[in-house]
């Protein structure tokens with residue numbers, strides 16, 4: 001069967017069938033997938049049961065250089081530096097205890113976010129491979145932050161267009177309560193960064209609201225006022241009319257554009273079922289905030 005690309009329910013998600021990413025794909029097949037990715041912002045590539053880490057890295061790299069995983073023990077490191085291993089299964093095959101710091105680190109994905117917005121150069125795209133998925137729960141939701149921006153009034157756009165926001169993973173994980181996940185050395189390695197509140201997509205020119213869990217406050221504004229506007233814009237972005245939910249089948253490879261959508265994991269009974277996902281992350285082209293040389 002040849003490659004087919006269809007829209008899912010007229011949403012911003014597309015579905016790709018009939019490609020085998022465990023082997024190198026031809027340039028023309030790759031170009032069709034890339035074009036569909038820019039049209040949709042989320043693509044579900046089905047039937048990738050044979051996908052292994054090295055082939056996932058090779059396919060992902062065709063979109064650009066990959067990030068290296070932050071491999072605190074919390075992330076449950078994969079074999080290759082480009083692979084983030086999102087799993088609740090320990091090396092001995094047992095499921096993590098629910099209060100395990102690795103489990104809590106991953107549970108941070110249940111807040112709406114965009115990947116690597118806490119890094120000075122945030123990610124362009126993420127590719128998440130469902131290797132083992134639970135029979136209930138564990139869906140991933142996406143919110144179209146471009147449509148959310150477009151739906152704002154012209155006056156509101158003018159008020160927020162030039163705002164700059166501080167993002168920090170130390171901040172987002174602190175929202176989860178409980179014991180500290182990051183030690184002093186981690187904190188020193190992950191200082192807060194600045195991102196524009198509105199991110200313009202270089203390929204499509206579309207603007208998107210760039211918020212999510214790592215966004216803590218607006219630069220130059222009193223903390224409370226900034227937090228309030230970020231909450232208002234996040235609530236606006238994740239309204240049901242902008243959200244699409246993916247129910248995983250093992251072998252799905254789902255890729256999304258971090259410049260265009262927010263996403264979050266939904267909970268599942270992690271003390272009963274394994275969930276093993278592998279992520280590759282296409283690095284960004286540069287910082288979102290262009291500062292003038294001092």
Ligand code: OGA
Nearest residue numbers: 109128139140264265279
């Ligand atoms: C991620 C992520 C969500 C999920 O891999 O970046 O947020 O459903 N995953 O596992």
Ligand code: MN
Nearest residue numbers: 109113114115
């Ligand atoms: Mn994520």
